[in-house]
């Protein structure tokens with residue numbers, strides 16, 4: 001792990017709330033406390049439910065959890081030192097070692113704290129402390145404080161989901177007759193639908209609804225100018241070159257891994273893309289990677305994943321329910337797989353994965369293509385560091401590259417690399433919050449080491 005606040009060997013410092021007025025600063029000062037307040041309100045609103053389910057113990061658990069969360073909110077708002085975790089969750093020790101490493105990096109003159117330490121660390125730490133508060137109160141330990149927002153996002157995007165399923169049915173029905181160009185056209189559309197599905201994240205909106213209201217296919221053309229880097233052609237050629245006429249399906253199975261981001265509409269767009277990858281024969285296996293605990297308000301957990309497929313099966317829409325049945329079968333038949341390694345809910349930059357989670361790194365090396373969804377994954381791919389806009393994506397990855405990878409990300413944090421000279425400055429003059437509004441996006445690809453472009 002690199003030193004947090006200095007440029008070493010060309011690697012710039014980590015983004016941090018110590019830069020007053022920066023997006024990190026505004027997030028830690030304003031948005032994180034807002035999210036915590038909503039979590040506290042959600043728990044309080046469910047007090048009767050806890051009483052009905054757990055009696056007096058449920059009331060106690062509600063009270064104590066709120067107490068712990070309020071204490072953390074105060075620590076955050078008054079920039080108190082970051083505290084070691086005290087729960088017995090499997091990775092508590094891991095987090096505490098990471099805290100010690102942060103302390104060493106910062107030196108002893110100042111404590112590891114919310115406004116002084118790397119933004120990526122303190123923001124991830126907050127969500128892990130929410131989990132600690134629940135974990136320390138067993139009757140409600142597995143309560144997902146973000147569940148209401150995630151299910152609401154799903155229910156409020158029904159029109160868009162039905163439109164997508166109708167579009168997918170149209171493709172699947174004529175799959176054999178499609179030319180390669182038609183296949184490519186559908187691929188590009190569904191890749192971009194998955195890309196823009198990332199706008200629907202509840203962390204940036206601090207929990208405010210931002211479900212998808214309109215048909216996602218119809219709006220693609222108007223959204224083209226907002227894609228700042230578009231390496232779709234590299235993604236396509238990676239998939240095409242992975243097609244190997246082999247003796248048996250298993251030995252030549254083309255595998256795509258999707259590192260998921262948000263539940264609700266975004267997850268639905270990812271499932272539609274994965275369905276197309278399999279039904280077109282571009283891939284034979286799709287591995288989904290979700291989060292092992294509730295994370296960044298709307299990120300996908302195993303419950304969300306299963307619930308979404310269940311809801312799709314039960315939909316009162318012919319093509320939607322047909323898709324749900326197909327997706328359930330993909331999971332049952334070993335065509336689709338769901339994983340949730342704990343590394344995805346730790347604060348690491350991805351360049352640390354090979355060292356800190358070699359098992360996960362080895363798993364990802366088995367893929368022909370990795371799709372990383374969303375902004376937080378982009379921040380981790382690039383180390384959440386203050387890179388110049390024109391630095392190459394491969395440089396910012398700092399050696400991370402288990403397989404050819406592509407980030408599908410709408411910009412919601414002020415880290416962006418791989419732009420053309422002047423592109424970032426021009427955007428800044430036209431649109432001051434271009435890096436954080438979610439209005440712009442990238443489809444940014446990095447091949448294996450041999451294909452390093454810059």
Ligand SMILES: O=P(O)(O)OC[C@@]1(O)O[C@H](CO)[C@@H](O)[C@@H]1O
Nearest residue numbers: 201203204374375376377412413
């Ligand atoms: O990863 P996602 O869901 O696309 O976005 C996560 C996010 O909303 O949370 C952080 C700010 O609080 C930023 O990384 C980003 O704005």
Ligand SMILES: [Mn+2]
Nearest residue numbers: 261262296299
């Ligand atoms: Mn997210």
